[in-house]
Amino acid sequence: MTQDKSFISKEQVLHVAALAKLNLSDQEVTKFTAQLSDILGYANELSELELKDVSPTAHPIELENVFRDDTVLKSIDNSKVIQNAPESLNSQFKVPPILDD
Amino acid sequence: MEMPANTVKNDIEDFLKDTGFEATIGLEVHCELKTATKLWCSCKNSFGNEPNTLVCPVCLGLPGSLPVLNKRAVEYAIRIGLALNCTVQNSIFHRKNYFYPDMPKDFQISQYDIPINADGYVTLPDGGSVGIVRAHIEEDTGKSTHFSASGRIHESSATLIDYNRAGIPLVEIVSAPDITSSEMAKAYVTELRNIIVATGATDGKMEEGSMRVDANVSVKRIQDSELGTRCEIKNLNSLRSLGKAINYEIKRQVDNILSGQKVVQQTRHFNEDLNQTVTLRTKEEAEDYRYFPEPDLVPLNPGAAWIEQIKAEMPPLLIERRRMVQDLMRETQEIDQLQSAIAILVDLNLDSVFKQTVGIGANPTIALKRLTNEAANAVEAARNLNPEQFAKLIQLETDNKISTTQSKTILSKMLENPDKTLDILISELNIVSFGEAETTALVEQLIKDKPDEFERFKQGDDKVTQFFIGQIMRLSKGQANGKLVTEILMKKRNQF
Known part of the structure; x- marks a missing residue:
């Protein structure tokens, strides 16, 4: 059984699903646990390498300090902004009620 | 509740x-x-x-x-x-x-x-x-x-x-x-x-x-x-x-x-x-x-x-600005009581006009008081005060040529009329200087007119001081300096 070698538990999958506001069926939980475990296992192969002398990298490209000047450019038209919103009111995005602020 | x-x-x-x-x-x-x-x-x-x-x-x-x-x-x-x-x-x-x-x-x-x-x-x-x-x-x-x-x-x-x-x-x-x-x-x-x-x-x-x-x-x-x-x-x-x-x-x-x-x-x-x-x-x-x-x-x-460049180009730190004002007030006796006024001066961004005014020779304590009390009601105008004219005004107050009340009146007009010189403001406001000479003359006149009251004052009835100040304020249409009147009265008491 793959579960024995799993790099992620069902509980962890359910926790991540809850954070992502996803309701998963039992079948999906099993399926995603296996898939996520495969991905983590693949990434885990890196740990087999000798990396003692390699310093941590924040970014794969050797670049730093990429900046933009602080100059205002035109924003987009409000009608276009709202165009893809499922619902809108008074030029604002309308979303289901949120209780906490 | x-x-x-x-x-x-x-x-x-x-x-x-x-x-x-x-x-x-x-x-x-x-x-x-x-x-x-x-x-x-x-x-x-x-x-x-x-x-x-x-x-x-x-x-x-x-x-x-x-x-x-x-x-x-x-x-x-x-x-x-x-x-x-x-x-x-x-x-x-x-x-x-x-x-x-x-x-x-x-x-x-x-x-x-x-x-x-x-x-x-x-x-x-x-x-x-x-x-x-x-x-x-x-x-x-x-x-x-x-x-x-x-x-x-x-x-x-x-x-x-x-x-x-x-x-x-x-x-x-x-x-x-x-x-x-x-x-x-x-x-x-x-x-x-x-x-x-x-x-x-x-x-x-x-x-x-x-x-x-x-x-x-x-x-x-x-x-x-x-x-x-x-x-x-x-x-x-x-x-x-x-x-x-x-x-x-x-x-x-x-x-x-x-x-x-x-x-x-x-x-x-x-x-x-x-x-x-x-x-x-x-x-x-x-x-x-x-x-x-x-x-x-x-x-x-x-x-x-880059960090050094940012440091060099940034405005002076709050703590440095307070220290600059404190340095200008070093000679002042009351500096300890004025620390919170110094903080207010800097928070209101009035330290620059203060520095210029004191640089011309104005009394730092009086300049600080006027800026953090009267001028604080019109901060924008106060930041744009003409330091030369403001320093002249402080000098008149320092020399007792005008009273504190007169000084405050002139300052509020000065804030409203940034283009007018001190001389013009004084003449427009009909401010009459009640310096030592003018005030002494008034006090002497009053002593002559009210010999009984002066006698009581000489006997040590200090309450009469208020009477004299009131009379002189009336005679001067409120422009005399109460503090100066008291000083001159005391001097006269010792003379007679």
């Missing part, structure tokens, strides 16, 4: 003393940077516009858009770090993941384990100190408005989102848990605000939301070494709310423990109407942000040369 602030303060102090508890408080202060554009895109950074008019694919989080860091925002963040005595270091950006519609990308770009500024401190006016753990760069969220027929949040039928604020650059300043009371928290926020506003990086307007405070509060028995469980109170928008929320929270947590319950780690919201903090969410529910390095941004390594 609201109790006077002092009563509340003493109440909570007494309450802690009686119960044997102490409070530990750390503050997170978010301040918006005064850049022209947002942090990751070229949309205008501006408050109070029509909803969703200052947005683009980047700050709307549309697929395929990429953030590019605003160089000015970095400069401003470094100014703040330097002003807070932080180490400015190489840093990277992280994604903070959470689902909330005010964050259109479903994550906020922030800094996590390696912030741009770390390990600083703020010295409080009373000499105390509060450590700064970090001051990092992050983006602001959009603004949500709860919409309902009844107007009540908990009955709201929808939430409306305006993304104009999304992506505005923020610096979040995290204090060490060095604060022990609501009074100290208020003193810290006030001083912090003054320090960072002086850098020119932010305007620190709590009422407009450009500066917002979250408070982490815990309590423990004095003899315990371990800190208690903390609660975070979100979005305190005024010093008043900050103080009230902290006091409420301290009492709530101690009461909780005394009644045998545990303090649950949670995020709370201060309800201004109820004067209470209420539960927003418990930690287990929400605080799993799965931070990871932002793959769309490269490391930020400012380097010593």
Whole structure:
């Protein structure tokens, strides 16, 4: 059984699903646990390498300090902004009620 | 019903003393940077516009858009770090993941384990100190408005989102848990605000939301070494709310423990109407942000040369400006009593006109008093006072050529009429100089007219002084200098 070698538990999958506001069926939980475990296992192969002398990298490209000047450019038209919103009111995005602020 | 602030303060102090508890408080202060554009895109950074008019694919989080860091925002963040005595270091950006519609990308770009500024401190006016753990760069969220027929949040039928604020650059300043009371928290926020506003990086307007405070509060028995469980109170928008929320929270947590319950780690919201903090969410529910390095941004390594340049180009630090004023007042006897006036002078940005005025030779104590009292009502005009004309006015007052009242009258006209010279203002106001000679003449005249009263005065009846001052004020149409009248009367008493 793959579960024995799993790099992620069902509980962890359910926790991540809850954070992502996803309701998963039992079948999906099993399926995603296996898939996520495969991905983590693949990434885990890196740990087999000798990396003692390699310093941590924040970014794969050797670049730093990429900046933009602080100059205002035109924003987009409000009608276009709202165009893809499922619902809108008074030029604002309308979303289901949120209780906490 | 609201109790006077002092009563509340003493109440909570007494309450802690009686119960044997102490409070530990750390503050997170978010301040918006005064850049022209947002942090990751070229949309205008501006408050109070029509909803969703200052947005683009980047700050709307549309697929395929990429953030590019605003160089000015970095400069401003470094100014703040330097002003807070932080180490400015190489840093990277992280994604903070959470689902909330005010964050259109479903994550906020922030800094996590390696912030741009770390390990600083703020010295409080009373000499105390509060450590700064970090001051990092992050983006602001959009603004949500709860919409309902009844107007009540908990009955709201929808939430409306305006993304104009999304992506505005923020610096979040995290204090060490060095604060022990609501009074100290208020003193810290006030001083912090003054320090960072002086850098020119932010305007620190709590009422407009450009500066917002979250408070982490815990309590423990004095003899315990371990800190208690903390609660975070979100979005305190005024010093008043900050103080009230902290006091409420301290009492709530101690009461909780005394009644045998545990303090649950949670995020709370201060309800201004109820004067209470209420539960927003418990930690287990929400605080799993799965931070990871932002793959769309490269490391930020400012380097010593750029940091030095920013330091050289930034406005003088608040503490240096206060020291400059203190130096100009070195000779003054009353300097200790004038420290709070010096702080006000600098906070009002009137130290520059003060420096110029005193540089011409004006008496620093009188200039300080006029600027922090009378001129403080018209700060904008006061900053633009002509130092030469203002110095002349102070000189007249110093030399007793005009009274304090006359000086204040002239100053208020001077502030209204920046183009008029002192001489013109004096003649327009019909100000008559009642110097030593003029006043002495009036006093002598009065002694002649009122020999009985003067006799009583000579016998030691000091109450008659008021009578003489009143008479002379009448004769001079209110323009004489009461202090000078008293001095001359005393001199006359000794002469006769």
